[in-house]
Amino acid sequence: MTALDTEVDYGDADKYVNDESIEMAWAIKAGERAEVHMNLITRCDTRVLRLNKHQDLILAEFRKSFPDLNVEEVTTSLLKDNGAKETWREFCEQFKEIVEDYSMGTLMRCHAAKAYSPENTVVVPKIIYLAVEMARNVEGVNEKNKASYTASQEEESKKQME
Secondary structure (H helix, E strand, C coil): CCHHHHHCCCCCHHHCCCCHHHHHHHHHHHHHHHHHHHHHHHHCCHHHCCCCCCHHHHHHHHHHHCCCCCCCECCHHHHHCCCHHHHHHHHHHCCCCCCCCCCCEEEEECECCCCCCHHHEEEEEHHHHHHHHHHHHHCCHHHHCHHHHHHHHHHHHHHHHC
16 A cells, blocks of 8 residues: 555545646647547548557447447437437447557547537547547548538638637
8 A cells, every 4th residue: 555545535525626737638638639630531541541459349349239320420319318328338348458548538529521629529438439430431421521521620720710
């Protein structure tokens, strides 16, 4: 047991508060990852882009769990309503030992035809982001929408500069 373990009372959740510096660091890192993702999908043939070394397994399990999910638009209701939350949780947990930081909060675009923006972004576990974006890539959704989200990204950049 370290000195830190003896100082922290793990049993009383009321003693913990959100640390704004940690939240800000996460937000900055999440924004950087979103920017890298948009740069990747605007500059390469997304149909051959591999986002993770376990892509084949992730896609197979994703389509087994969600065979009819249209990845063109993934709304919060598709992620949470009518028992979906439990199905997504079961999907995620199978990658606990396979994908590093599988449950880390990650920004994901809701509409594939649009760039990241406050209106078009939801926070999901990393494995959901990977599954949806991999499916968008392999199924040609990102390639089909490239011109649309490039225009959307340029529009969002102009807003930020104003």
